[in-house]
């Protein structure tokens with residue numbers, strides 16, 4: 441089974457600034473560890489980061505033709521603004537776990553609303569980089585339950 445991890449705008453800056461909110465690890469380090477954990481579970485993991493809404497939408501569409509079992513998605517600031525990303529997630533109907541490093545519900549009011557949450561399987565936020573690992577565990581469990589018995 442293949443899992444796609446999508447990261448949105450500015451997450452390429454992880455580990456360079458704002459360590460108090462977003463931690464000290466780079467995105468590459470987090471994705472490397474996640475790839476290793478996925479491999480131990482017999483899963484293939486692909487990671488894609490973009491600062492461009494349209495590129496994220498294209499990657500979501502592509503996932504539905506690529507035999508991807510599910511998505512882990514940190515849409516960054518697009519979480520709070522992007523009807524287009526919400527429509528893309530709803531359109532492909534793949535199990536999706538929304539992840540945020542910070543607890544968006546405890547931050548500024550404009551971050552407390554997620555347009556992605558209603559079309560996601562679930563949301564994990566506030567646990568820093570560990571959130572991606574929690575999301576992976578949750579998504580694998582969800583996908584295995586969904587697979588028809590052979």
Ligand code: CA2
Nearest residue numbers: 450453454457458516517540541542551
């Ligand atoms: O908590 C999260 O994961 C967020 O998705 C991160 C976004 C923010 O807009 C969301 O409200 C919550 C911001 C990512 C920016 O990451 C940076 C990392 C280092 C330095 C500057 C920005």
